[in-house]
Amino acid sequence: MASKLSEIFLGIDVGSVSTKMVVLDAESLSLLDHLYARTHGDPLASMRAAMFRLTERHPLSVVRSAATTGSGRTLAARLINTNIIKNEITTHTLAAIKIMPEARTVVEIGGQDSKIIIIRDGMAVDFAMNTVCAAGTGSFLDQQSGRLGIKVEDMGEIALSSDNPASISGRCTVFAETDMIHKQQIGTPMNDIVAGLCRSLVRNYLASVARGKTITPPVVFQGGVAANKGIVREFGEQTGCEVHVSPYYGVAGAYGAALLASMVSTVQPEFQGLELLKKEHRINSFVCKKCGESCSVLMLYRDGKLISFWNDRCGRYSSGEVSAGGYQV
16 A cells, blocks of 8 residues: 655755755644755755755655745755745744744854844844854864864863863954964863853854844754854853753754745745756856846756746846846846
């Protein structure tokens, strides 16, 4: 007897470091699975890898609706053919209030950026992001763990074993690394260095990203860095608030996108994500000279056929004003 097809909602978060996908049961909205693929500067390839894993692990599933988020959300939406595209502020807010409806503050630190979201009555009313400096993000912690000769996933426990965190600058990656090297050279214990790094990174976050924002409990911590117990402890000590780590901290953006997909009542275009595994896709671009904006317009091809435009500020191409069959620069 053949297995019954199941319907799912899909959330996809395409970031600079990784591509995450969350699968929700369409009836219960329970999280069935989450998938992860390194982006490696090629979001098209990471999307294909994630879609391949989806078909392997859920071969008898039908995607009822899908939504995308993250820095590569528009490309992802074009690849799977969805109109539900939202920024990370919206999706991280949805993820936080789903697991803690009374949440008032969301702290999110990912691979390349960090953000704070202020929530009132279940809605984001204020936020701030840091996308300029990588100090305190997951990629920086990866680099420093490698230089210290420890696993990044062990940094939290190592930090918790210290009662005397070293003084480390958290103003930027260069200063932090210089301080760490000096502390090593003079014989500072490893756990004190790691604890000092955690302390300085939280101090830097509060002074730059959260500057001018009132952190009100309950606080929900999301993003890959939430796995670091040393960082979690420092946020609690430096804010005086209990910090709740989301059970879906590593895939919170994708989880929020999947929830968003479940909330949209309008009929959605046919899901075409599986075409990534069947057909050849490529991206090209040109600079539009129609106005002074000089937009770098992106084009998506499937099996050699131009199927979509995006990244044009005026919408001349992406709105369909110019047909995909014959655009004019």
